[in-house]
Amino acid sequence: MTQNSREHIDIGGSWQIAFDPEDQGLKSGWTKGGWPEQNAQPIQVPAIWNIEYPQADGVGFYRTMFSVPDSWQGKHVLLHFEGAIYRCEVWINGKFAGSHEGGYTPFWFDITPYIQFGVEGILIVRVTALSKSKTVDGMILEQTPLSKQSWYYVYGGLWGNVFLESCPMVACQDLIIDPDLRRERAELDICLNNRHEEFRQVQLVLKVIDPRGEVAYYQESQVAAPPGSAHFMYTLPIPRP
Incomplete structure (x- = not known):
């Protein structure tokens, strides 16, 4: 097995983000075609969202477009995240691909069933950040592994690189x-x-x-x-x- 049997595509850069302080995004279909263009704002990935939006906490929906080349057909396609604070849920073309909880470990999803090779796809990531002042998605900061953030600044977002990887069968x-x-x-x-x-x-x-x-x-x-x-x-x- 050789190292050059895998290829990578960085999909970071300028994305959109829509914050969801009232927790209406899932009910309103933001992941299934009802993206709130009027409320969406630009954001750089990777970065914590507090760099551009210092007061943000709670839930934010990220959105970007991506394309998987035809040359990757016959392989599995993995979507890698090098870090997200704190909980992350992923949709590809409106289909739920998986979730991850934890702020400092990389993770990935096999998104092969949800893509079309050579056709532009939609990636939406719902990120839940913790808060000092309120419960978010049933989570209390002091009761999570990130409880030490209660000592200092609380932040959230996709802080690590995001990339696609072709994986042999x-x-x-x-x-x-x-x-x-x-x-x-x-x-x-x-x-x-x-x-x-x-x-x-x-x-x-x-x-x-x-x-x-x-x-x-x-x-x-x-x-x-x-x-x-x-x-x-x-x-x-x-x-x-």
Whole structure:
């Protein structure tokens, strides 16, 4: 599996935002074609929204247009967020794609079922920020993992980069490396995700580069990846680590 099997498209820049202090956006269909153009304002992504709108808190709906190239057909398309404060809900072309809670960890969604390749799509993100003065979406600042924000400034928005990624039908989903310096080795747990409905033969190339830029270890391995996720374990000898 090679690194160049994935491509990325940054979709940050100038978006629109519509704040929703009365919590009417979902009821009014803002995610399904009823976007409130008269109330929408420009905003830069990535950035906390308080930079341009210092008094904003509570709920804000972000909106932008994006396009997935025809050349990505046959692959899965992932939508990545490097950070959003605090809770994030995502719609693609009016279809709900998923949600995430937590201000400082990256997250992603597989949006392949909701897009048309080569056709401009609509991305709407409902971001719920916490407040010192009120309950927002049933959340109280002091009762969340972000409770320390009650000590200082409370902020919200899409503060991290937002980008699209093309992902092969068989791809590395996760990699855990457990070094053992005393035994001069490293334990690898490679999780492969096979989106086909049948087993697929995959070649794994394991390479360790030392601080001088030289290859300290090299191994090629053929594995049969079943549909869904599967783990493959390896022990890599690393002399004099």
